[in-house]
Amino acid sequence: MDRGMVPARRPGRRGCSRGHTRTNRGIRIMHTSWNDVELRNRRILVTGVRGFVGRALARRLVGIGADVHGAARSVEGVPAGVQPVEVDLCDSGSVRRMVDAIDPEFVFHLAARVTARPEPDLVPDMLAHTLSAGVHLMSVLTGRPNLRRLVLVSSAEAACENEPPASPYAAAKRSLEQFAAMFRAAFELPVVTLRPTMVYGPGQPRDKLLPTIVDALRHGEPIRLGSPHRTCDMLHVDDLARALCAACRPGIDGRVYAIGSGETTPLGDAARRLAAHSGLAIDVGDDGPSGRRGERDLVVDIEPARRDLDWAPQWTLDAGLHSLATACESIDAPAAEPTRGAGPTRADRLRARILDLVSEYHGASFGESARAFQPGKSIVSVSGKKFDASEMRRLVDASLDFWLTAGRYAERFELDFARRMGVRHALLCNSGSSANLLAVTALTSELLGDRRLKPGDEVITAAAGFPTTVNPILQNRLVPVFVDVEMGTYNASAARVAEAIGPRTRAIILAHTLGNPFDLDGIRAIARKHDLFLIEDNCDAVGSTYRGRPTGSFGDLATASFYPAHHITMGEGGCVLTDNTKLKMAVESLRDWGRACWCAPGVDDTCGKRFQWQLGDMPRGYDHKYTYSHIGYNLKLTDMQAAVGVAQLEKLDLFTVARRANWRLLRNRLARHASSLILPIREDGSEPSWFGFPITVREDADYSRLELVQFLESRKIVTRLLFGGNLIRQPAYRDAVYRVAGPLANTDRIMRQTFWIGVHPGLREDMLGYVADSFDAFMAERARARRRAS
Template identity: 55%
Template sequence: MPVSPSGNEEQRAAVITSAKNLFLQENKPKTFIPGSTYIPVTAKVVDENDLAHLIDASLDMWLTAGRYAREFEAQFGKYFGRTTKSLLVNSGSSANLVAVSSLGSPELEKFGMKPLVPGDEVITVAAGFPTTVNPIVQNGWKPVFIDVDAATINALPKLIMEAKTSKTRAVVLAHTLGNPYRADIIADWCKKEGLFLIEDCCDALGATIQDKPVGSFGEYATSSFYPAHHITMGEGGAVMSKDGRLKKIAESIRDWGRDCWCEPGKDNTCNKRFCWKLGDLPEGYDHKYIYSHVGYNLKVTDMQAALGISQLNKVESFIEARRKNWNYLYKGIKSSPTLSKYFTPVEATPETNPSWFGFPLYCNEGLNREKVVSSLEDKKVGTRLLFAGNLTKQPAYKNVDYRIHGDLKNTDRIMKELFWIGVHPALDQVKMDYMLEQLEAVTK
């Protein structure tokens, strides 16, 4: 834990110790009762050390991003194999908004890159979460939807390449449910074609492609710290940038669109605060109030960042547990004649090591997906669909200008036949055996 800026170490330590003891008293392990205790599809895993970090940050009363945020941004960028610090934002959805919006920055021209303009096309998939695609629409660009591979529920490089036209400027894709797509192949192709790549890693923290972390291939990558995800801040997200130039653009969009890069509470980092001449403003206009982008305020509090630091200390054990639980459920289905007849699990993408967010599986012929998930929920086994199913079928996109390359046959199959159950670290063998038993029960 970082050293307190106040110097009142003994008093602070006493408050934190008391809080940790209270947490342990009020959060004792609960007995699992099959059929009565609900098994959520996602669950945050927090302990007394998480609370200790949270309390420590709150005692500073700094409230906005501070010492913990700076530490997290430095550590998290390295986790993704980036040389630049990450940027904390208030959600994974905001991370996508910042990353995608950065592709339209006029600042890109200074670096020999052409910003996206209204009417440009961005290749993506319809089988996913809305806020991967929404920033494309919000920026006036045109989503080009392609189908996914049924086995891995991810887009294949070949189809992405075939969807390119003279208007194509970027590829924006999520690593679905923690199963990576071949971002290495796509990144190499994008570089040759002069396209941008954004990796949405919100469900895939810790996944690798040929031993390289997801999020290390595109111009930008994003992550989420919602309670359902691999680590949590309650709310929160992060943007990882390929280099410092791209980071500065994303940081401006995150911070109201300002041109200034001073940390909160600091002034005149550039040593020429009143010496700038930008836009049509008078010379010497206060740099703190010069805006180079149409931006937002999407920052986090230091209390969120403190929780993130504590969670990041445990991320490897969380990822290991998710993989172990996924493998247990996979073997359980494959080894059962009944389950393997009625359900088909999604497969890991070749040459990758997923960091599973959930356990997705198809209902085979003879099973009605809605009846299956309803029955599982009645038996206290949590379920989820693959988010929007097919975004082009959703009411929100009825009047959106988009293009479909080819057909969306597998996307429609996912919309009708696929669901997923949990693999989070709060599960154990007893709970997973019960989950498998209830899957078998719905087939009878």
């Protein structure tokens, strides 16, 4: 890297480094730095988001993958990736409404009037916009059950408690610190205060000291520093952004930390070095021994921050000054990251025109006339994608970025899907089958220590189902233990799972069959009692709930599929869900070649320690981007797929309502045939988002499944069997090592007599009415045959 600089990151990308500790066996991963993991997917409020520091912090939080809300008096110019909130922080009612709406878990309060001028006319302004606004915010945040941390940004100028404040700004900040201490002591507000020194860097307002030096150099104007011999601790804005995130770690409530570079530099020397980085030389004059009234050298102790926050500055002064000089030189160039309020470019206008044409194309190609239903001629499918112009627009929009691997849409989907499912981490991959592979393989990771699964350990699963629920067990040299299921629900009961536990049983993986949740209360209780991992195969159940909570949020891990047959689609695609940070790290590593570093493609050194590791027997400084901690795969998906998923996820609630309504229509219409058909039963406490409508022909029926299925297929009603049926009867498992717990009578019965038909949201009432009429016609024909036979 040139001049010791941290490289710029692509907007919207995430990345950091998985940490390590040395062991006798080589590499073992340990917990990453807290801020890089725990803030992802969290609801975060940043006040002053349009300011210099606010923008730098927002970029970092968006890159981490946080759900960032930015408060400002105007939403113009809010950084990309931030959800803008227009608010007057001086109005306590407005502040309360904002906080009620966002319910933030972490708050960074940066908003203030920033000026060190010691002028009396600034006092009312500082009182209102710095002190009162901060007090309003602390008052509203007090007692919020979901608030984990308020990070208050003060100033090093507020630190001189034995001397009077040098300016209205310093006085307001010192007073705000006192209020924060009171709120912490009296009301247990989880607040931490940071006192940064002189902050500088790219994007700094042009009226601040260092940018004015560059402007003066450009125009041949004299440079007046007031007191060039005054020393300052100069802090790069990116180092401050990292410190702000580090201040969210637990266990430090009520503390105050100085944040600086740890080195002091005379202002005159800094000006000369900045000029040198701008390709010029200057003679810094001296306007007097003291400069402005009340000015003092700023020297701070950053050791407490190093110790408690595990933070240290990464930017040297020369590297930082070079970055500032370079940014100032390119101030008139187009911004790499577009902001709200910027005028559209020609490319923007062309993109908008292309997307409008996509909408027109959708209307012409997929309009209602193309979907007109003709009974007996049109196919009634078991599944199928349902979409409108928004999916096509998002797909084309992503393609125009020409970012061919996972990018901004993938990050947005992971954030939105995790929030929708009620979990902390959502990790996209290329299929639901890959998601199952990653989930099971993650249980073998050394990250789990003694709890990790080893070859020969057992995993309980249902014998009736889809093969890629079971295959990862065998692929990891584990032993599947097959249990039977119940007729009607087609799920394994808690009693059957409990009876299957043996001395080497370590985990349970069960699918919510056709969207019908299994007994999560009972199965979870068994898993807790016996210290077993639980994986929910939620591929057929996205949108289902159990006791009012989404399926996929109960297990140690859960999986989802976005194949076109499923509840929402990306064409191909899958996802692993978890609340467990270690499992998340293992899944992400396994998905991304097994590497230890998780910098995004095209991004390097976001941890700032790329060449500083000494790991196992590897040479010191070996590129961490090519350090591997798991035997992994490449199971990523493209941003174009994720773009379709973003549009689909917005429709999930509507799709779920349609699936439930279609299921009820069939259930009511087919109830008259219950004497010869076993109709589906939902588990107690569940609200399934049905993937299909399972039907079993009763043993005493005078017709077979084959006869009924062939009749329906002849009327263009598509049917499917319950996937692999009894999997141990499939040729692929002939030589597999497994254990069977109890008889599989119902599983065999399913293989002989069960099938299912569709309830997907693309089916309308006239289509389902035709399906029900077809069952009526078949039963009427059977009745006539019985009468003829008698």
